[in-house]
Amino acid sequence: MSVGEPGSSGSPAIVAFCAAVLQSSAQSREDREGLIAEDKVHVDGDTVRRVMGRHSNSVHTLLVHLSGAGFGNAPRFLGIDDSGREVLSYIAGRAGDYPMQAPVQSLAAMDSALAILRRLHDLTTGFLMPDGHARHSVPGASGEVICHWDAAPYNFVFDGTRAAGLIDFDEAGPGRRIDDLAYFAYRFAPLTSTENLYDGGWPAGIDRFGRLARIFELYPDPRAEQLPDLIVDRLGAMRNAITARRPSMDPPDAAEADRHLEIYRRDQQYIEDQREEILNAVRTRFQGR
Ligand SMILES: Nc1ncnc2c1ncn2[C@@H]1O[C@H](COP(=O)(O)OP(=O)(O)OP(=O)(O)O)[C@@H](O)[C@H]1O
Ligand SMILES: [Mg+2]
Helix, strand or coil: CECCCCCCCCCHHHHHHHHHCCCCCHHHHHHHHHHCCCCCEEEECCEEEECCCCCHHHHHHHHHHHHHCCCCCCCCEEEECCCCCEEEECCCCEECCCCCCHHHHCHHHHHHHHHHHHHHHHCCCCCCCCCCCCCCCCCCCCCCEEECCCCCHHHEEEECCEEEEECCHHHCEEECHHHHHHHHHHHHCCCCCHHHHHHHCCCCCCCHHHHHHHHHHHCCCCCHHHHHHHHHHHHHHHHHHHHHHHHHCCHHHHHHHHHHHHHHHHHHHHHHHCHHHHHHHHHCCCCCC
16 A cells, blocks of 8 residues: 555645655755656565665665664564565554544643653763765754754544654654654644644634643753744745755645645744744643643
């Protein structure tokens, strides 16, 4: 089964854009060109076969490290098949594709996804990925852990309201815990403009700041107050990457690119407008709900 085809359970357009635009180096962008092909991922029994890129060998080293450390919430690297695709273990459940179902929007889903992310960080302090991995780090910032760099609902697999695994490590590389937390908060709180809530299927009344406070209650970080700037900068980098690729797109992809440019522009504005609310939330301890 090809799970990347339009009409399948996924939402390939947003997934492709979210991941593809995170890359900033020319080499990485080149990698992504092949990776966002529609039939990139196939499920075959209890394995997943994925087209490889230049980052893949480095990612395999990470996946081997994680399974060796007892991390059961990432695909295991099983080898390379005759077609040159990586073979990964299949994690049972459903990815949190957009628009999300109610169980994926629950607090339990967010909490369990965050616990997986935190454990990924804890198990990779001091771990060095070999050359070839995607690069996102802010110049001058030390890579204290390995970040997933795309820790969003569509890259978690859920069993009802429980996150069972984190997938799609194509963007993984050195970073700071707060880098993953910022993107996680953007996608899971979510810190998205009211006009954009439809995209993830979020109900209009979703308690964005309560959920944001909860994220930092469960996974505190002394740099939490950098959140607005980190997300605005990240969205800016995503917009730049889309804009750079847009001239070579065919009309349907260009239309999708324009839709995403507008979504991210509105979200940047929202975060600027809500800066004080965001800072209050990350300073507030979760009250229990
Ligand atoms: N190890 C896995 N276990 C279970 N399902 C998986 C696994 N890997 C991929 N999938 C399924 O395939 C879909 C796409 O996989 P993945 O996220 O790896 O690629 P992608 O999002 O299409 O690629 P990209 O984000 O790079 O455009 C997922 O949403 C999920 O449904
Ligand atoms: Mg994905």
